[in-house]
Amino acid sequence: MLKIKKLNKSYGANKALSDVDLNVSEGVVFGLLGPNGAGKTTLIRIINQIIDSDSGEVYIGGELLAPKHIGLIGYLPEERGLYKKMKVWDQMLYFARLKGLSPQEAKIKIKYWLEKLEMETWRDKKIEDLSKGMAQKVQFISTIIHNPPLLILDEPFSGFDPVNAEIIKNEILELKEKGTTVILSTHRMESVELLCDQVAMINRSKKILDGTIKQVKSIYRPEVYSITLDHLKMDLPIEWISKEDEGSHSFTLPLSGKTPNELLNELMQYGEVNRFQELIPSMEEIFIHQVKSTENG
């Protein structure tokens, strides 16, 4: 769906993107991760043709990015807003028309979404008379009103209350089911694991990691297992600092050169193995680990 090759962008002496490559497959939710100021917004602005890159290419659906592709993208920026004095209906119509929909198409789509999210009664209300949550829904609909095959959401959940965030999350997943490719940019890594199929991590203008969630997680495995034993046959070695709770003993153990099966066999001698699970690192831990390892060499 989206292919980015050797993208570079500087603001004066500051490098915002250096030689960034990305490959976003069709129909996935793609997480663009990185701390604030890493270059995510710059990358997104280049894809949206708001700013130009210094060098490098962006391909969308196999074609070199051009102004005619504007209608293919739906963009919810991190910094977003609406015309306070405009009515909900007029506002949505304006955004839809700017994306290239005809008045008839736009009206049908707006009606569909207003009904779907139970907002028909607000159509003639001005934005300034809506609650913050209502305005956010209007904002979201305005972003997807033209059925874009590529949806770019920059920190989509910031500013949403939990109820609306849930609604939006479900809409994103539903759009994905229908074949929409979604790029989700965020610095909150914990929301990524639930939604994303693929991720890329950006730090200080460089891509430091990308792949499917599983691939990324396999890169950094501390090889530590979480274990629970019941009905002990003998005392556990003192160095396995374990915690006892009504006869169950829980502790963590590194593989220390053994295979998981060897470790399991060893454990079975002590008692009944109730739990034997590898500790998978969070995206946050992977990120921190990756930043450290790239910075150290």
Next chain:
Amino acid sequence: MGKIWLVIQREYVARVKKKSFLLVTLLTPLIFPAIMGVFVWIALEEEDNQALRIIEVVDDNKLFFLESSEQYAFSFSDASPEEAKKLVQDGDRYGFLHIPKFDIKDPNGISFYGEDNPSMSLISYLENNLRKKIEEQRLFESGIDPKIINEVRTKVGIKSITLDDEGTETVSDATVNYAIGFVAGILIYMFIFIYGNQIMQGVIEEKSSRIVEILVSSLKPFQLMLGKIIGIAGVGLTQLLIWIVLIGTLTTIVTGFLGMQMPQQQAMELANPELAEGLAQNTEMGEILQVIAGINYVQIALSFVFYFLGGYLLYGALFAAIGSAVDAPSDAQQFMLPVTIPLIVAYMGLFVFVLNDPNSTTSFWLSIVPLTSPIAMMGRVSYGVPFWELALSMGLLIAGFLFTTWVAGKIYRIGILMHGTKPSYKTLWKWIKTNN
């Protein structure tokens, strides 16, 4: 182009639909005549209700007699100046005019004593009357009957005719031309300021409410800026058109209702009784009508629309650039100077140079340089301007607004995405230089 059109529509409709637009548009043509009407009415009332003011005259020459008017009565007495002053102090007299003994060829030392500062009109009334009396007296002393003088007094009116290369003669009258230039210049000046500010406010609104990033993902910043400028121009033209229609209708109704077919003539008689006296009224009126008929209205109207829009577009782009560079209207102040100074220069130039001498070198340059030409040229157009000058001025104005729009576009494109930084002129210059 389709997207610019969408922006134009939105900007236009959002403003025209506002209640404040409707109020200002409908009330302004009513309020201004109403305020003027109230002033005239108050002035007339005051004149009617004023108590007759008595002025004590002590004339040591025993020569002068002043005729009393509706407002002032003169009482002549042999009182000494001290006694007369006492009368003023006691409030028995409004003032006291002392004419000491003087050589009639060199009248000096005439004084007016009053409880308060006398009005300009009273002093000039007294001066004119005394001058006339002294002149009559001196004529009489040299053996000429003042009556003869009155008989031979002649009024000369020069009919000024402009002659062009083809020999076409046009009757011109500086007063009419002056009025046209004056009104047109002021209108353009006000329009640029009022609507330029609206552009700036609109840009700041889009920037501060963070709509702009969504917009520029759908269209180019330049299209957005241009759409806004053109849309607001449409609002201004609509307002102007409504005003013209309203004022036209109102004037027709009022004049028709009062049966005042020739208000100008009456006004002129009131303003200048001497002028009306010596001259047959028909010729005078006829001449003015001839002048009014001789003016090239089509050219003036077209020039007006051109400079009205040209000036607005030139400055509108600059206002948009300023709006894009700042986060709040209060921060805009620091960038306003380069915009306001040429406008004020043009405005002052219109009154000091152009309207007084439309063909002077300064007037020429003011009407050629694009920053001042929209206002200054309107002061010259009604007098008639050589075609090449008009063409040069218009051409430069088009080039000028293309240039300011280009510069503004560069600042705008970067400025609208910048938040929380206060740019300086140096940063703006950097933005202009960057290519993307």
